[in-house]
Amino acid sequence: MKKPFDLSLYLVLDPDLCQQHSMVETAREAVAGGATMVQVRHKRASTTERIALARSVKEALRNTPALVVMNDDIEAAIEAGVDALHIGQRDMPAASARARIGLNMLLGLSVNSESAAQAVDPALVDYVGVGPVFATPTKTDHEQPIGFAGLTRIVAACPVPAVAIGGLKQQHVSDVLATGASGIAVVSAICGTPDPQQASRELWERILASRPG
Numbered sequence: 433m434k435k436p437f438d439l440s441l442y443l444v445l446d447p448d449l450c451q452q453h454s455m456v457e458t459a460r461e462a463v464a465g466g467a468t469m470v471q472v473r474h475k476r477a478s479t480t481e482r483i484a485l486a487r488s489v490k491e492a493l494r495n496t497p498a499l500v501v502m503n504d505d506i507e508a509a510i511e512a513g514v515d516a517l518h519i520g521q522r523d524m525p526a527a528s529a530r531a532r533i534g535l536n537m538l539l540g541l542s543v544n545s546e547s548a549a550q551a552v553d554p555a556l557v558d559y560v561g562v563g564p565v566f567a568t569p570t571k572t573d574h575e576q577p578i579g580f581a582g583l584t585r586i587v588a589a590c591p592v593p594a595v596a597i598g599g600l601k602q603q604h605v606s607d608v609l610a611t612g613a614s615g616i617a618v619v620s621a622i623c624g625t626p627d628p629q630q631a632s633r634e635l636w637e638r639i640l641a642s643r644p645g
């Protein structure tokens with residue numbers, strides 16, 4: 433069975449930024465501070481290394497409600513038994529990914545335009561990552577930034593829940609949620625900060641403060 437998911441505070445791990453605190457430690461601390469999803473994203477690692485890393489992250493988050501996501505690597509996602517796979521428009525067709533991962537794993541897809549949003553098939557894709565909202569040095573090959581106006585239009589065109597990504601910091605939380613996005617995805621707002629739990633908690637508090645009720 434697919435797990436229910438909460439995109440509110442979505443951490444994407446980065447091996448270069450996670451030096452003082454390892455990726456596993458950063459994941460643990462961020463979830464203690466409120467992160468709801470953690471993506472294992474390691475572009476230089478082998479599939480074997482990604483499997484080991486994902487297993488360690490899963491173990492660290494075992495008694496928490498946070499979900500573990502694998503970026504790009506379908507073999508590693510299946511072998512490590514993560515909760516979700518995240519792919520981009522150029523990685524593989526969503527239909528191929530869904531055929532491989534089956535019906536029990538969540539599938540996330542990156543979207544950068546209204547036309548890509550309209551093309552999302554909710555029978556295949558569970559959520560979208562929309563961005564980059566702003567230019568960011570964390571991903572050097574990112575698409576054209578969309579800004580909040582673009583984010584608003586793309587989120588409205590998406591048939592599935594959306595998480596915003598790219599250059600997002602604490603001060604952007606309320607503007608992100610005002611677009612209709614379900615959450616905020618961050619790398620450098622948590623990875624590489626001196627206290628990842630505190631960074632996560634500050635983001636989480638802004639999320640709570642930005643939501644009605």
Ligand SMILES: Cc1ncc(COP(=O)(O)OP(=O)(O)O)c(N)n1
Nearest residue numbers: 503504518519520542561562597617
């Ligand atoms: C939540 C989330 N959204 C978008 C992305 C970017 O995915 P992609 O476009 O495939 O780029 P890489 O991350 O693979 O460089 C993401 N990873 N997560």
Ligand SMILES: Cc1ncsc1CCOP(=O)(O)O
Nearest residue numbers: 568570571598599618619620
């Ligand atoms: C993985 C990814 N996809 C689009 S932008 C991005 C990196 C976001 O990093 P940061 O939160 O540090 O700007």
Ligand SMILES: [Mg+2]
Nearest residue numbers: 504519520523
């Ligand atoms: Mg990708």
